[in-house]
Amino acid sequence: MSNISNKWYVRNVPCRTNCPADTDIPGYLEFISKGDFINAYKINLIANIFPGVLGMVCSSPCESSCRHGRIGNGESVNICNAKKSSFDYSDKKFIKIDPFFKNSKKKVAVIGGGVSGLTCARELSLFGHSVSIFEKNDFLGGLLVSGIPDFRLDKKIVEYEIEQILSLGIEYKLNISLGKDILINDLILDFDAVIIAAGTDKLNYPDAPSSNSLFVHGIDYLKNSLLNDSLESFDNVSIIGSSFTSMDCARTALRNHSKEVNVFARNDFQNNSHLTKELEALLKEGGNTYNHHSLLKVENNLSYFANTNSHQQDLLIYATGQFPDYDILDNKIKKTLLNNNGFDGVFLTGDFKTGSSTLIDAIADAKKISRIVDKYLMKEMRFENKIISGQKIQSKVNGKPTLRSIEMNYLPRINTEKIIKKKNNTEVGINFFTEKTSKNESLRCYLCNLKFQIDDEKCVLCDECLKVKPKEKCIVEITSISNDEHYSEFKSKRDPSLYYSKLFIDTDECVRCGECERVCPTNAISIQKVSKLEVTI
Ligand code: SF4
Ligand code: SF4
Numbered sequence: 001m002s003n004i005s006n007k008w009y010v011r012n013v014p015c016r017t018n019c020p021a022d023t024d025i026p027g028y029l030e031f032i033s034k035g036d037f038i039n040a041y042k043i044n045l046i047a048n049i050f051p052g053v054l055g056m057v058c059s060s061p062c063e064s065s066c067r068h069g070r071i072g073n074g075e076s077v078n079i080c081n082a083k084k085s086s087f088d089y090s091d092k093k094f095i096k097i098d099p100f101f102k103n104s105k106k107k108v109a110v111i112g113g114g115v116s117g118l119t120c121a122r123e124l125s126l127f128g129h130s131v132s133i134f135e136k137n138d139f140l141g142g143l144l145v146s147g148i149p150d151f152r153l154d155k156k157i158v159e160y161e162i163e164q165i166l167s168l169g170i171e172y173k174l175n176i177s178l179g180k181d182i183l184i185n186d187l188i189l190d191f192d193a194v195i196i197a198a199g200t201d202k203l204n205y206p207d208a209p210s211s212n213s214l215f216v217h218g219i220d221y222l223k224n225s226l227l228n229d230s231l232e233s234f235d236n237v238s239i240i241g242s243s244f245t246s247m248d249c250a251r252t253a254l255r256n257h258s259k260e261v262n263v264f265a266r267n268d269f270q271n272n273s274h275l276t277k278e279l280e281a282l283l284k285e286g287g288n289t290y291n292h293h294s295l296l297k298v299e300n301n302l303s304y305f306a307n308t309n310s311h312q313q314d315l316l317i318y319a320t321g322q323f324p325d326y327d328i329l330d331n332k333i334k335k336t337l338l339n340n341n342g343f344d345g346v347f348l349t350g351d352f353k354t355g356s357s358t359l360i361d362a363i364a365d366a367k368k369i370s371r372i373v374d375k376y377l378m379k380e381m382r383f384e385n386k387i388i389s390g391q392k393i394q395s396k397v398n399g400k401p402t403l404r405s406i407e408m409n410y411l412p413r414i415n416t417e418k419i420i421k422k423k424n425n426t427e428v429g430i431n432f433f434t435e436k437t438s439k440n441e442s443l444r445c446y447l448c449n450l451k452f453q454i455d456d457e458k459c460v461l462c463d464e465c466l467k468v469k470p471k472e473k474c475i476v477e478i479t480s481i482s483n484d485e486h487y488s489e490f491k492s493k494r495d496p497s498l499y500y501s502k503l504f505i506d507t508d509e510c511v512r513c514g515e516c517e518r519v520c521p522t523n524a525i526s527i528q529k530v531s532k533l534e535v536t537i
């Protein structure tokens with residue numbers, strides 16, 4: 001055992017560090033590379049609750065930080081599609097995670113059965129508390145059901161993953177609105193804690209007055225398109241806004257047989273990097289986008305923009321954001337919470353707390369709040385993170401080099417197929433990984449959780465490893481080192497006349513190819529797997 005720190009892990013496993021839900025990405029990619037999709041799915045399920053859903057619609061901050069995508073290393077591992085394959089090729093039997101603690105006899109009410117509410121319910125149920133969800137709609141899942149178009153998210157996956165959560169024994173009541181059917185003060189009396197995960201129900205409209213023009217908010221447009229079979233079709237649709245919602249509305253309108261779809265951004269679409277892939281898809285599908293179009297007024301089916309022409313439309317869609325509806329709260333509680341003073345026993349989470357965010361951010365916040373609620377209920381923190389380093393191994397002894405070379409091929413990302421203009425035309429499933437492709441893609445992962453290290457006492461400075469290293473700075477010559485976890489502290493050879501006395505593997509540069517370890521004649525190089533685990537105290 002060695003004392004590898006959290007700092008080492010944070011720096012060395014950037015994909016996990018950048019996953020808001022702290023998913024063990026190298027852990028599940030290693031399982032996929034061996035064809036074990038069930039365990040890969042389980043790792044995801046424990047960390048991010050909705051692996052199949054996220055495999056389709058996650059904003060994937062892990063991919064943009066992947067070591068494989070750094071200059072000179074090629075392209076990032078296609079992590080999200082690999083995750084989707086862990087759903088596609090698992091056996092689809094509900095995975096029951098063992099509860100972390102026995103029944104606490106504490107009762108928690110969760111207001112809202114969307115992503116953050118369901119996440120809190122799953123977590124607190126595993127912590128031994130009885131959870132009841134109160135949902136104002138006649139379905140669970142929130143925007144997964146009513147806000148993300150079918151062509152981006154297969155609703156069968158949503159249904160499956162919600163059922164998997166409910167199978168833990170979570171109670172829920174539909175068609176119950178806070179502030180109308182139930183009051184927060186009653187819930188405070190009946191439950192040991194109340195979590196409000198009510199999303200963002202207050203729709204925002206710009207100041208521009210709309211007279212004699214048909215308009216709808218983007219959230220309602222998507223909801224109608226998804227849940228209403230007899231939807232009216234409009235030839236000419238204008239959409240105001242440059243958000244995810246505007247892209248979804250535009251691509252939905254094209255599938256709803258609209259002939260012309262124009263999307264107007266006050267700023268510049270390209271500045272919103274999350275939208276890049278969707279923007280490309282929309283343009284391919286025949287939509288039009290306009291940058292720097294600030295809406296002035298709307299009259300007689302015409303939208304007028306500052307410094308530009310007007311545009312005519314049959315339907316105007318405002319994709320101009322939405323906010324939490326604090327009016328569902330009792331006045332006193334509302335005032336206290338809005339002044340950022342906690343209200344005893346009441347907790348906010350997800351979009352209701354932060355405003356609109358991504359799915360993975362909402363899940364991460366709900367996980368965090370669940371642990372805070374657990375501490376509130378049990379009067380102690382019952383979890384901690386641990387860094388555990390495995391045995392030092394020499395893979396060549398087993399004849400198994402790591403095979404993480406940088407020369408492997410890079411797989412293309414998904415291209416959106418040309419639109420077929422009919423409702424529910426789906427991009428779901430198109431070009432998703434086959435079993436073989438996902439195994440090969442997972443093999444590209446360097447497994448950054450492996451720590452390669454040179455033991456000074458065994459190294460005879462033969463330079464064999466320096467001859468085979470693929471990266472200029474993965475093995476560096478140094479005169480001394482104080483602590484190899486702190487990269488700034490090793491001293492490199494400064495005086496050319498002075499022969500270096502040590503070799504050091506900089507694991508931030510190392511791509512875990514295994515070559516140095518393979519050629520070392522004295523077995524001075526070892527490999528250790530480092531794991532980060534949340535454990536109960
Ligand atoms: S190579 Fe693998 S472990 Fe390393 S950052 Fe990319 S996905 Fe994560
Ligand atoms: S495993 Fe060894 S040779 Fe390969 S990149 Fe890392 S330090 Fe360099």
Ligand code: SF4
Pocket residue numbers: 454458459460461462463464465466503516519520521522523524525
């Ligand atoms: S191959 Fe092994 S013994 Fe030779 S310099 Fe590298 S670590 Fe030292």
